Amino acid sequence: MPSDPGKSVSDYREIAARYDHATRWINDVRLEAVAALRLRKGETVLDVGCGSGFSFAPILEAVGPAGKLIAFDHSPELLRIAEGRIADGGWMNVALLESTAEAVRPNARPSAMLFSYVHDVLQSEAALDNLFAHTAPGARVAICGTKLWPWWGAPVNVYLYATHRNYITNRRENFGRPWAKIEKRLRNFKVKVKWPPGWRYLATGTVR
Ligand SMILES: C[S@@+](CC[C@H](N)C(=O)[O-])C[C@H]1O[C@@H](n2cnc3c(N)ncnc32)[C@H](O)[C@@H]1O
Numbered sequence: 211m212p213s214d215p216g217k218s219v220s221d222y223r224e225i226a227a228r229y230d231h232a233t234r235w236i237n238d239v240r241l242e243a244v245a246a247l248r249l250r251k252g253e254t255v256l257d258v259g260c261g262s263g264f265s266f267a268p269i270l271e272a273v274g275p276a277g278k279l280i281a282f283d284h285s286p287e288l289l290r291i292a293e294g295r296i297a298d299g300g301w302m303n304v305a306l307l308e309s310t311a312e313a314v315r316p317n318a319r320p321s322a323m324l325f326s327y328v329h330d331v332l333q334s335e336a337a338l339d340n341l342f343a344h345t346a347p348g349a350r351v352a353i354c355g356t357k358l359w360p361w362w363g364a365p366v367n368v369y370l371y372a373t374h375r376n377y378i379t380n381r382r383e384n385f386g387r388p389w390a391k392i393e394k395r396l397r398n399f400k401v402k403v404k405w406p407p408g409w410r411y412l413a414t415g416t417v418r
Contacts, residue, residue: 212333212334212380212383213330213331213333213334213337213379213380214330214379214380215284215310215312215330215379217379218284218285218330218379219284219285219286221376221377221379222261222285222287222288222376223285223286223287224376225376225377226262226285226287226288226290226291227287229261229262229288229291230262230264230291233264233327236327236354236410237264239354239404239410239412240264240265240326240327240354241268242354242412243265243324243326243352243353243354243412244265244268244269244272244324244326244352245268246352246412246414247269247272247322247324247350247351247352247414248350249269249272249273249277249322250272250273251272251273251274251276251277252273252274252276252277253272253273253277253278253320253321253322254273254277254278254279254280254318254319254320254321254322255269255273255277255278255279255280255320255321255322255323255324256280256281256282256316256320256322256323256324256341256344256345257269257279257280257281257282257324257326258282258311258323258324258325258326258328258331258341259282259283259284259311259325259326259327259328259330259331260281260282260283260288260292260306261283261285261288261292261326261327262288262291262292262295263281263291263292263295263296264326265324265326266279266281266292266295266296266299266301266304267295267299269324270299270301270303270304273303275302275303276303277303278303278304278305278318279301279303279304279305280304280305280307280316280317280318280320281304281305281306281307282306282307282308282309282311282314282316283308283309284308284309284310284311286308289306289308292306293306305317305318310337311328311331311334311337311340311341312334312336312337312340313340314340314341314344315344316344319344319345319346319349320344320345320349321346321348321349321350322349322350322351322352323341323345323349323350323351323352323417324351324352325351325352325353325354325355325392326352326353326354326355327354327355327356327377328355329355329356329374329377329378329380329381329385329388330378330379330380332353332355332384332388332389332391332392333380333383333384333388333391335391338391338392338395342395342417345417346417347416347417347418348416348417349416349417350414350415350416350417351392351396351414351415351416351417352412352413352414353388353389353392353411353412353413353414354410354411354412354413355388355410355411356370356374356378356385356388356409356410356411357385357386357387357388357403357409357410357411358370358385358386358409359408359409360386363408366407366408366409370385370409371385388411389401389411389413392413392415393413393415395417395418396415396416396417396418397415397416397417397418398414398415398416399413399414399415400413400414400415401413
């Protein structure tokens with residue numbers, strides 16, 4: 211089944227209020243993904259499917275006030291939480307857009323792109339076509355998320371299918387190798403599966 215944006219918006223409407231608490235156990239890999247972008251002061255960063263804006267603070271810390279963060283998501287409820295974060299941080303250099311990845315029009319060319327726990331976006335060629343059309347060759351990309359275990363981890367995978375049902379609409383495609391589509395668009399692609407527990411990965415590369 212392909213990614214289903216309509217279901218995703220409605221699933222996140224249900225879980226938005228508890229999203230930050232429910233996802234606290236992935237904070238470390240999300241922070242590692244931002245660090246892997248090796249951001250410099252003054253850079254422009256695109257946070258793909260930014261959700262409630264967990265990654266905003268470390269990105270903005272790295273790019274400084276002269277940098278710029280463009281962040282988008284298609285969930286209005288998560289974006290309201292992201293807006294609260296921006297207000298609390300007093301950040302003036304964030305452009306927050308309500309859009310799908312397939313249609314978003316970033317208002318500047320990013321030199322770095324973050325894909326943090328956005329499996330549905332990673333499985334949408336239309337989304338990747340659009341995002342890469344707005345990004346210059348050489349831009350750095352970091353990707354993190356959940357992956358299934360190999361066949362011998364089948365019992366864990368049953369658990370992963372169940373626990374991700376409200377977060378990923380397309381668990382049938384590439385859940386064991388979530389980077390399969392974006393990998394082809396990147397140079398110097400590297401992926402690290404994080405053991406334990408082995409269902410998290412961090413990948414990096416640069417836009418061809
Ligand atoms: C698991 S959340 C991750 C949010 C955030 N990146 C993080 O690390 O906490 C997945 C996010 O992808 C968004 N999303 C899924 N498909 C999308 C699409 N086609 N266009 C825009 N956002 C999408 C969802 O609304 C949700 O906010």
